[in-house]
Each structure stands twice: as structure tokens, then as C-alpha cells.
Amino acid sequence: MSEQSFIAGGHRHRGNIAERMVHGLQQVMEHALDAEAQSARQGLLQQLDPRIKLLSLLAVLSAALLARQPGSLLLLLGLAVLLGQCSQISLRQLYRQAWLSVLLFSGVLAVPALFLVPGETLFSLPLLGWPVSRQGLYSAALLLGRAEVAASFALLLMLSTPWTHVLKAMRSLGVPVLLVALLGMTHRYVFVLLQTASQMFEARRSRMLAPASGRMARQLIASSSGVLLGKAFQLSSDVHLAMVSRGYRGDIYLLHSFHTRKRDWCALLLAVALPFLIVWTHA
């Protein structure tokens, strides 16, 4: 998972294998806990109905995919910044958690497009003499722009909505109940297993006197994964027994208490208008 978000986070940390693993695992936990704290604040997006936010996110993603001009993508990015500002989500957060990580991953992929896409040459690189084509520049800008817009809006949704509300919204939009329950439990157990893994590496780190050799580090990772697999299996059996003993017979019930107001419908209308607007401007 060294793509996207985690490039900016844990993997630059130096040290022995156990230290790096503990640091990386803690970064992920912090990342998700930040999102939970952020969603409790008062802001424009936090006050909208989660169902509307989810539908609007899909509409904006479609708009980003349909956009064929870097200008349209820039406007969408501006909208993300504006919404973030109105929802107490700082530019720094957008930059650190979406823009930088997407830039590091997508940027690496987009740069060769400047030289590889054939077309009208704009200029050549000073020392290497590689020609940069107008089409290549345009293509790289579209690629990067779409990835940045999509990541920004997905981050805005996750930072402004508690995970349980996202799940409820999915349920009320017709996502099968079992899938919603699975997603909810998976999210919960990601933290349980992250904590377990983190403790396992912490315990190992406290017993290590010198950095592990490559072979030893590989053995350590394989045996830790094995222990984690065994623990995961044990955990699922325990949870199953606990669920059955509390009356679980295969049906899952969720409480619903969402209410849409006028401003929710206005937000949805605006979001759904975006893809149409983009198609209309390109036509």
C-alpha cells in the first residue's frame, strides 16, 4: 500500500524493520482517527444529510471523469477548496492528505506523458533535449487534475461524515444490508488488527539489540503475518459466537434517523448539475 496516502506518511521513517512497521501502522490509525474527530466539527458539509453528500460525491466524480478541459477541473478543485473552507477543513489538511499524496503517485505516472505523447513540440528539456509536446502537457494535466479532484472530494466526504453515517447513508440508498454490515465490521477490525500488529512489532522491537538482517526481517514479517492470520481466524470465531449468543440469526438491523432539508436538496441539485454542465460546455 505504498501508493498514495502512505507515501507522505510512514515509509520515509528510518530505523529497523520493527520500528518502521510500528511507525507506519500508527500513521494509518492517526489518519483515520483524525477523520473521525474532524467530522464532529460544525461546518457546511457536516450539516448536510449524509445520503445527499454520498450522491453528490458520485455526481462530482462523474463530472471530473467527463471533464475534458483542465479549466473545468481547476474550477472543480476550487469548489473543493471553498467547501473545505466552509466546513473547517483546512487547506493544509487537503494538501497533506489528498493533494501531496496524489501528486507524488499520479505525478510520477503523469510526467513521462509529457515526452511520450506525440504531437506538436512546445519546448525541449535544456540538457536532455527531450521534446515536450502540447498534447502531452494537456494529457498530463487532465490526468493529474482528475485524480486531484476525485481525491479532494472523497476526502471532504470522509472528513465531514462519521463512518457510521456513511454506512447508514449507503443502506438508505439501497446498498444490501449485509454489505453495509461487512463494511462496518471490516472498518472496526482494521483498527483491532492494526493495533494487534503494532503491539506485536513493538514487543519485538523491545527485544531487538541490533538491526535485523534482510533474511531475518523477511522471517519476522512472514511469522508476524502468520500470527496475525491465526489471530484473525480466532477473532472471527469469537465474534461469530458472540453474535449468535446475542440473537444474531443472519438478519442485520440498522436504525434510521436521517432527515433531508431544503439545503440538502439544493446541494444535490447543484452537484448533479455539474456533470451536465460539463457535458454541455464541451458539446
Add this chain to the structure above:
Amino acid sequence: MHIPDGYLSPSTCALAYAVALPFWLLAYRRAKALLHTRLVPLFAVFSAFCFVIMMFNLPLPGGTSGHAVGMTIVSIVLGPWASIIAVSLALLIQALFFGDGGISSFGANSLNMAVVGSLVAWSSYRLLAAGADISARRRVVAAGLAGYLAINAAALLTAIEFGVQPMLFHDASGTPLYAPYPLSVAIPAMMIGHLSFAGLAEMLLSAGLVAYLQRSHPSLLAGEATMSAAAGSRRSARQLWYGLAGLMILSPLGLLAAGTAWGEWAAEDFANPASRLEIIQASGQHVLPQAAPEGLARLAGLWSAPFPDYAPAFIHSAGFGYVLSAVFGAGLILLSLLLLSQLAGKRGLPQ
């Protein structure tokens, strides 16, 4: 290998969702029938396990490090259907929370890593470890090779999805609108990294885990056999599904074939100088009549297909028409298959 949003066109994303959907439904039905209520915590915990395992960076010879996806070990322990669901759920959480892989490309990511990865891992492990004892060394080697093959199959599919974008989606000036690299660039770029580092990481981790489980939890390695035993009666249907999946996955490859297939010439091809030259070259410089044979010209107009040359008349982009035709064709095949299995079920025939 996690494709972000914006690298694949909306129609490719839709096609990927359409191809992944029957596998999700089948995986869910198959696993539910086998596990009943146990499946809920089992899938959730194993999805979480896949998520966490993707964070375990394995130090590789040469000073680099790579991470495994985890589909191999989940396929070996729980079977391919559970693995499809577990890896897909892990990918969804990654896309939503960490921007790792896009939301629009979630179907494609699931198809590559969860569906193809799991099926390749499971089938190659079963093939290579067939008949081996639980504690046999062959199981370790089989798991390593299965992991290596699975991650590379997933990477190859990702590269093809990237590589067909510039052919299908570009504007009037030829600027690619989505992933800009042709297959000649995308395939080596993806495969070099996966044939070396990522493949090695999945191989070492899968083999290491099986070796570890042989010593400490041999029951987990035997567990898979009990889970798939009940599905044995549906083996013939499974083969059919595999064949269908292969066809659907390979459908964009049709775009790569240049020119008309030999012997499939239209009546007007005989009059077109460029097509004539092509036909003569393809036929070993054989002399071609000046006009189309009379019978061919007469019968050619008998039936006008709604999607001639995989491009419906109302769609002006040949590429988009091709993708749409692939979805339409796949849908028709699925529908007929479902109808046939329904009919067979009603008549009491083995499914």
C-alpha cells in the same frame, strides 16, 4: 496497482463494474451457502487482515521493499470466493479512507486484484499442490508460485486497462484523455516492477505464511478443502464461469487486431483499393476479382446487424461503441446463462 480516479474512462469503469458484478454475486452466494451466519465476521476480519497485510513492507534482496496484496493466502485458507469478497472490501475501505485507488475505478481494481488475483492464486495453488501432504515442502513452493502468478496476472490486466485508454479515448488532436500510455509502454512499465519486486514480495510472503502455518496452524491449511468440498457438485458450472470470465476480460484485445479478419471481407472491400491491397497481401498475392462475387453481394444485404463492426450507428466513436458492445454482449451471455440454469433447475437436471 491501485488505479486512481481519472486514469480510466467512464465507459471502461462501467465495463469493469459490469464484469466484476457477476463474480461478486457468485462469490457472495457461494460463500453464503457454505458458511451461513459465520460468513459475516469471517469476511469482515479477513478483509481487515488483507488491509493490514498490504502495509507489511517486506525487505527484498537488493535493498528495496515491496508489499503483498494478501489475496493468495486468503484464497489458500478460505477459498477463492471468500477471497474475492475480502479483498474487494479491503479495497473499498482503502479507496474511501485513504485515497488509495479510486472510487470510479473500484470495479477495475476489484476485478484485477480481488477477482483475477484470487482465481489465479487459488487455481495455480490447487494445481501445483494437488495431492501434497499438509506438511509437504511442495505446498510452500506452490503457494510462492501461486502468489507470484496471481500478482503478475493482476498487474498484466491493469496494464491492459491502462494501455487501451489512449487507443479508445482521445480528442480530435489525438491527445489522450485518460491514461496516456499505449500498451507498448504500459505493459513493460507495469510488468517490470511486478515481475521483480512486487511479485517477489507476494511470493515470499505467501510461501513464508504457508511454511509458518504448516508448523503452527496446520488446521487452517486443511480448512480450505472442507470449505470447497460442498461446492464440488457445481464444478461444471464453475468451469463455464471461468471460460466466460476469460472471454470478457480478453474482449478489449479485439481492438488490437489491425484490419479485417481473413475471409470476413464485406462486398465493398472488393471495390476499395486499400482493402484490395490488404486482401491480396493476406491471400499470398492471389489474384482478386475486380468486383465482389455476385452471391456474396446479394446475400450481404440480407441481415443488417444492430451493432455492425461492434459500433452501433448512433455512437460516433468506434472505440466507445466497441466497449459498449462488449458490455452488451457480456450481458446477453450472462442472461442466456442464467435462463439456461433456471430452465435446467426446473427440469431437475444437474446444474
